[in-house]
Amino acid sequence: MPTFTPHDGVALAYRVRGEGPGRPLVCLIGDPGDPSDPSDPSDPREPEELTRLAGQRPRVTLRSRDADGRPLPAAAVDALRVHLGQERIDLIGHLAGGELAVRYAALHPDRVRSLVLVTPGPGPDPAFSPERARRALAALTAPVLFLERGPEDAESDAVARAVAAFLDPAVRTVVVDGVRLAYRVAGPEDGRPVVLVHGRGESSTTWGPVMEDLAVDHRVYAVDLRGHGLSDRPGGYGFDVLRDELGGFLKALGLAGATVVAHSMGAGAACLLAQREPALVGRLVLEEPPAFVPLDPPRPVADRPEGRLAFDWEIVPTTDAQLNAPEPAWRAGLPAIAAPTLVLAGGPASHIPQDQLAGLAEAVPDARLVTIEAGHLIHEARPAAFLAAIREFGTG
Structure with missing residues (x-):
């Protein structure tokens, strides 16, 4: 030796x-x-x-x-x-x-x-x-x-x-309100910034083909929200917490005015952020977001699967409770979103009622609704169609 x-x-x-x-x-x-x-x-x-x-x-x-x-x-x-x-x-x-x-x-x-x-x-x-x-x-x-x-x-x-x-050399970290967040970045440094925000139980790695395509002519940031991926698992989850964390992430990296592309739980956080701090979001893409309409019937308490999970299980009961009984202000605040907004719906195969997504798009002043029949995971099931919709919508 x-x-x-x-x-x-x-x-x-x-x-x-x-x-x-x-x-x-x-x-x-x-x-x-x-x-x-x-x-x-x-x-x-x-x-x-x-x-x-x-x-x-x-x-x-x-x-x-x-x-x-x-x-x-x-x-x-x-x-x-x-x-x-x-x-x-x-x-x-x-x-x-x-x-x-x-x-x-x-x-x-x-x-x-x-x-x-x-x-x-x-x-x-x-x-x-x-x-x-x-x-x-x-x-x-x-x-x-x-x-x-x-x-x-x-x-x-x-x-x-x-x-x-x-x-992976593409992974970096930043501390937001004492929580260390991991993120991946790709693309030319002078490219228009695009921020990708994953859904519940996922991470920045879910955006692979989407990130690769957008990074040709954009500076792309894919974040791991708290409790997910390589970021800290400090507890204290919820759409409002994730809203504030996403806002802190944009501020910490100087990304005010970026295009934010978000899926599911991440889309819920991005939607709330665009209401509260309109100047932080330049353009907004919401893929299969929660409409913040109380679930009927409500989701029962989920049982934790056995073994190690890729995310903090505490996220599930916390966000499920908020989906069952969302804050009324979250729905009422939709008209405050100033960013041009694209709502991407997955069609009948999605578990989210598509009429609720149509109602969400109608409530946002400058929003359009596009349906890509792929179910809840549009960006994974049909990445080419997902990217075509984003590029037609524009990124600022």
């Missing part, structure tokens, strides 16, 4: 897995009590679930304790960074190795390109607290992913998929 020598002069061993010209991914693993580690405390083998990481990037694995069981100082990680010839590093803190990763990132925030913290599942004595880590990382501007690892994940690709997606 290769070694490097920190400032204290004691050589430390590390393992390298994978080849290719890409930047190395540095993985800090725990002590022998970490169930992902081998029995030999001197052998820093890569945790099983991380061996499934796709791509050609080399992965460098270092144990967070020395051969005598003493925690490594943050200086050892920095010595490894220098040894690898890197100005900044992509860092993974795996289970008990997360404590060292947090200490290093807190001390040297300018030397971390991205940080992944694979945390143990809920328990009485976790290796470290994500809440405490967030406080320690207040000065870190690099993207951070908190990934809870359940016992079943060691035998699945779930961790590897999440980490691989997070390390």
Whole structure:
């Protein structure tokens, strides 16, 4: 195994897995009590679930304790960074190795390109607290992913998929009201801005073909709303919360006046934002939005599916309750929308009553209704027709 020598002069061993010209991914693993580690405390083998990481990037694995069981100082990680010839590093803190990763990132925030913290599942004595880590990382501007690892994940690709997606160079983050939001951006920097907002249970990745097409001549931003994708899961969901968060996102990135294209739950948030802060939205595309007419019959309380979800389940009961009994002001406020608006309806296959969407379009002063018979997921089922409708409508 290769070694490097920190400032204290004691050589430390590390393992390298994978080849290719890409930047190395540095993985800090725990002590022998970490169930992902081998029995030999001197052998820093890569945790099983991380061996499934796709791509050609080399992965460098270092144990967070020395051969005598003493925690490594943050200086050892920095010595490894220098040894690898890197100005900044992509860092993974795996289970008990997360404590060292947090200490290093807190001390040297300018030397971390991205940080992944694979945390143990809920328990009485976790290796470290994500809440405490967030406080320690207040000065870190690099993207951070908190990934809870359940016992079943060691035998699945779930961790590897999440980490691989997070390390996508198209992903950036911004903090809005204390919540770290991930987003993807593509297209020329001087292109007209278009913001894509996903529906419930989805993420920015749902826009793949749409984003690729629009990015030819637009600057396209696809956000992960709170509780979804790679963004924080802080709780406190609801259409009104998402409305304010979307507004904060536009303000933080200087996107006032952008065209906003939103689906389902995201369309509900965008609709409310265009009512409250008309200057933030230049043009508005609402794909299968909620009409904010009380549901009859109301939705029953949904049962949470078993296993890990790609989003925070708390979103479902909260937004379902609001759909059952929406604030009357949300419907009454439709005439306040000043942006030219396109309402895209999915036709009879959609679960949303199409007459309600027609009524929504009639209530907005400068709105038109276009039906694309594709069901609720128009942009996924018929992306070409979806894009044609947007381009005919215009983006400012």
